[in-house]
Amino acid sequence: MAIRTEEQLIAFVQETVRLTPVTDIHTHLFAESFGDLLLWGVDDLLTYHYLIAEMFRFRPDLSYDDFWRMSKTERADLIWQTLFIDHSPYSEACRGVVTVLNRLGFDLSTRDLESYRAYFREVQASDYIDRILELAGVKTVVMTNDPFDDYERERWSGGGSTDPRFLAALRIDPLLNGWDSAYMKLQQQGYAVTQDFSGDTAAEVRRFLHDWIGRMNPLYMAVSLPNDFAYPEPSLRGRVIDECILPVAEEAGIPFALMIGVKRKVNPSLKDAGDSLGYSDIGAVERIVSGHPNVKFLVTMLSRENQHELAVTARKNRNLLIFGCWWFLNNPSLIEEITRMRLELLGGSVIPQHSDCRVLDQLLYKWDHSRTIIAKVLGDKYTDLLRAGWRLEEDEIRRDVEGLLGGAFWTFLGKPDPSAK
Numbered sequence: 001m002a003i004r005t006e007e008q009l010i011a012f013v014q015e016t017v018r019l020t021p022v023t024d025i026h027t028h029l030f031a032e033s034f035g036d037l038l039l040w041g042v043d044d045l046l047t048y049h050y051l052i053a054e055m056f057r058f059r060p061d062l063s064y065d066d067f068w069r070m071s072k073t074e075r076a077d078l079i080w081q082t083l084f085i086d087h088s089p090y091s092e093a094c095r096g097v098v099t100v101l102n103r104l105g106f107d108l109s110t111r112d113l114e115s116y117r118a119y120f121r122e123v124q125a126s127d128y129i130d131r132i133l134e135l136a137g138v139k140t141v142v143m144t145n146d147p148f149d150d151y152e153r154e155r156w157s158g159g160g161s162t163d164p165r166f167l168a169a170l171r172i173d174p175l176l177n178g179w180d181s182a183y184m185k186l187q188q189q190g191y192a193v194t195q196d197f198s199g200d201t202a203a204e205v206r207r208f209l210h211d212w213i214g215r216m217n218p219l220y221m222a223v224s225l226p227n228d229f230a231y232p233e234p235s236l237r238g239r240v241i242d243e244c245i246l247p248v249a250e251e252a253g254i255p256f257a258l259m260i261g262v263k264r265k266v267n268p269s270l271k272d273a274g275d276s277l278g279y280s281d282i283g284a285v286e287r288i289v290s291g292h293p294n295v296k297f298l299v300t301m302l303s304r305e306n307q308h309e310l311a312v313t314a315r316k317n318r319n320l321l322i323f324g325c326w327w328f329l330n331n332p333s334l335i336e337e338i339t340r341m342r343l344e345l346l347g348g349s350v351i352p353q354h355s356d357c358r359v360l361d362q363l364l365y366k367w368d369h370s371r372t373i374i375a376k377v378l379g380d381k382y383t384d385l386l387r388a389g390w391r392l393e394e395d396e397i398r399r400d401v402e403g404l405l406g407g408a409f410w411t412f413l414g415k416p417d418p419s420a421k
């Protein structure tokens with residue numbers, strides 16, 4: 001059916017974005033079979049590292065050591081009191097918790113954390129996973145799977161994910177960011193590698209990657225990189241990329257995902273909450289992407305200042321798909337600015353958002369909040385088209401939204417969306 005008026009258009013876009021199921025292309029969530037790796041519930045939500053960093057700003061009197069000595073429940077109590085009772089929770093990370101509690105149907109007027117906890121003591125993980133995915137409108141979740149983690153490796157020897165909604169991504173950070181300890185773990189797994197990368201090391205790393213690709217069937221290989229990432233580079237990281245990862249990505253036909261711009265441990269006392277960001281050299285992305293036209297690259301960058309040049313780089317390289325508003329960019333004002341710019345430069349050949357959730361419940365707020373912004377920006381773009389004289393069909397808008405919420409990812413992979421009927 002054709003869209004006739006601007007009011008009809010906006011309502012239809014909002015409704016379509018709200019109801020179209022998402023493929024969430026990067027998360028730290030896990031299927032139930034991964035046991036303790038899956039975090040969920042109000043205490044995990046409150047003790048997430050975003051909120052820890054925000055709490056400390058209001059508590060100059062509290063020593064870091066005292067906080068880290070607390071139990072999870074005590075930390076959650078403290079964060080609830082500081083960020084939700086003593087102050088209004090309008091930062092994005094805090095508003096996210098409010099959205100989650102509201103969407104779960106809790107009475108927010110009581111502000112009674114104990115009563116919210118009571119629900120989580122009764123519910124089973126499998127039922128909760130179903131409930132959250134349903135409420136969040138997420139059909140497929142891409143995990144982050146670490147073959148260097150002993151606990152996770154055991155889960156894979158037990159068969160990995162049997163839940164078709166949870167798909168794998170092979171995370172290889174230790175190979176690129178910590179070779180001096182990674183090589184020992186490879187040796188323990190039976191690979192003949194050396195610390196100085198001599199002899200058969202490169203071939204053995206390739207064998208390791210192929211073995212894990214066979215075991216996990218990952219959609220891509222992924223790494224997070226520091227803001228001073230350089231390419232090419234006469235370093236061990238440079239060799240691992242050139243001699244191992246790029247050839248394997250091409251042979252296996254899966255993308256290499258780079259998440260660039262992390263500055264680790266700018267305040268080590270904050271532990272997981274102590275990482276920051278820095279501006280990165282887009283030249284590194286230009287060179288790796290254009291130098292390997294037969295490899296597919298998924299790239300997201302952490303610095304706001306890199307976003308425009310990253311979008312332009314994607315215009316120049318069809319083997320590059322940019323995705324998401326990552327971590328410190330996941331704020332409404334920045335998501336709107338970045339999404340608007342990307343749609344203007346790239347049309348629908350982009351993945352506007354991924355959730356990066358570590359706690360299952362966060363899916364509710366990440367996608368609620370992002371959908372609102374994506375619908376707003378898309379509504380503006382279609383309104384401009386309508387005013388320019390273009391006539392739009394409802395089916396065309398549906399097609400476009402499906403692309404932005406995951407279809408473009410599957411097309412880029414060259415694989416059918418497994419959840420498609």
Ligand SMILES: [Zn+2]
Binds near residue numbers: 027
């Ligand atoms: Zn992540």
